[in-house]
Amino acid sequence: MAERLFGEDGETIVSDWFSSEVSRIDDPAFAKLFTDHINLPGVPAADYSHRYVRSDAVELIGGIRFYAHDISRPFVEVVAHSFADKSPMREGLEILRDCVRSEWSLFAPLDLRLRVLSGTINHPAARTAVTIHAARPRDMAPPDGRVRLVPFADPEDAIALVQDRYADVAAHAAELAKNISAADPDDLRAWHQAGQLHAIIAEGPANAESAPVGLLAIAPGRVAWIKGDEVNEEVVMSARGGRGYAASAQAAWAMTIGSNRDQVIVGTIDRLNQASRRSAERAGRPAILEEVFVSLR
Structure with missing residues (x-):
């Protein structure tokens, strides 16, 4: 997959990312990212670091995580493992x-949690957590002219729009709301200042008032080893949903704002967020990887 996305640089990109993950083994500074906020009885601070586990049956590198920052939802991120080399997948799991x-x-x-190619794990204990979508702008759908992207005059308007949308999600999609969180207001302000926060304006006579129907924030970033332009936030107002504005906005960004047609646009979408998944796919950003939870119960 890395070679497909980045050509001859793919191996180096993955190697550099893996080295950074390995550096977190027994790293007190990394552990402190957890212990500054979490104090679980009987758990030494060092246990929050990544660790390297080796036995006759398996080798792995992994670390503890808490889904959506909820300490009642602990899981282990398996960064790398050897089980597929030693036994059939079901036995290996x-x-x-x-x-x-x-x-x-x-x-x-x-x-x-494992990061795998889409559709490669079939196990009764496995379920998709998020899908990872990526494509180069040159390979995405062409803009359809239904929207244009403009800066917000005031970032506080963007903050209010995001908060309203997530409040609606909490009211009408409680399970999804447990897994996702709104962009931090300070991040929205920073993206606005950097020119990376865009109001989505619907075109056409019926939308002549030019009020935003949503927003899109894309900034340099990465998802695991996939670096490029990351979709950090994308919302469409509840009253204007279901009209394809999100897909149109992504395509418009890729053609008119993205400075490098070869730079990958990447982002994650929760498994319960079917609308966002359809938007990404219509815009030409297919799911290339999945983060899969495998139950330990």
Whole structure:
């Protein structure tokens, strides 16, 4: 996948990312990112670092995480593993589950999480957490002229729009609301100042008032080893949903704002967010990877 996205640079990009993950093994500074906010009884601070686990059955690098920053939803991020090289996938997953249960028993994790090619894990204990969507602007759908992207005159208007949309999600899609969170107001202000926050304006006679129907924030970033322009926030007002504005906005950004037609646009979408997944796919950003939870219960 890295070669497909980045050509001959793909191997180096993955290697550099992997090196940064390995550097978190027994790293007190990394552990402090958790212990500054979490104090679980009986758990030493060092246990929050990544660790390298090696046995006759499996090798893995992983670390504890908390889904949506909720300490009642602990899981183990498996960064790299060897089980597929040692046994059939179903048997290998059982070995991996046993290993994670044992190594991180102090946290009583609910799941382990793997990053895999889309559709490659078929196991009764596995479920998709998020899909990872990526494409180059040159390969995306052409703009359809239904929207234009303009700066917000006042970033506070963008903050209010985001807060209203997430309040609506909380009211009408409670399970999805547990998994996603609104962009931080300070991040929205920073993106606005950097010219990376755009109001989505619907074109056409029926939309002559030019009030935003949503917003799109894309800034340099990365998802795991996939670096490029990251979709950090995208919302469409509840009253204007279902009309394809999000897909149109992504296509418009790729053609008119993205400075590099070869720079990958990447982002994650929660498994429950079917509308956003359809928008990404219509815009020409297919799901290339999945983050998959495998239950430890």
